[in-house]
């Protein structure tokens with residue numbers, strides 16, 4: 628039997644596209660130890676593996692591309708006998724199919740990698756944006772408090788009251804800038820973060836009666852600022868207590884900061 632038939636079958640077999648009697652026939656021929664067909668198989672597998680290995684590049688590596696173009700070019704340039712030309716074209720077709728398959732695999736792989744990377748970048752960007760917004764918000768609050776204090780300090784009726792740490796947080800410090808009819812601002816530092824189910828609450832005390840004056844949020848360094856609304860009367864003592872989250876209408880927890888009477 629002429630070998631030309633196997634020249635035709637080898638590349639098709641390399642792609643796994645040969646079946647039925649032809650596959651059996653070709654495998655029997657290959658098992659007979661045909662080096663020529665084995666070389667075709669090895670060549671095709673190597674071309675495919677090189678493309679698959681080429682990682683993120685969608686285009687085939689230059690040497691594979693050149694080899695392919697050379698083969699296609701040679702096939703069209705040479706005046707091969709009809710049968711030979713057919714087999715070359717079939718080989719070129721099979722190789723092109725390999726390139727297309729490998730390119731599709733590579734493109735899908737690259738797309739998946741990029742998608743994953745874009746996802747990570749999007750999450751990172753969202754996290755940074757959140758951080759910046761929180762930072763901006765904190766700065767705006769600080770600026771508003773500073774402006775309010777500057778305005779208050781222009782008025783001779785304004786007084787600055789020192790707060791001292793007490794109970795569970797003797798290291799805590801604070802100041803209240805207070806104007807009887809305009810209210811004021813409270814600044815604290817060195818307060819430990821409250822337990823998860825607790826919050827710091829501010830109080831104005833007049834005639835021994837404490838009045839809730841809002842909650843005090845802390846930043847990561849234990850500093851906090853809050854606005855105090857005017858009480859409509861004199862204030863004897865400013866205090867901060869540790870209360871259940873959300874605050875209470877009358878103090879229940881320990882005093883952590885208080886002004887002298």
Ligand SMILES: [Zn+2]
Nearest residue numbers: 633661663664
């Ligand atoms: Zn052979």
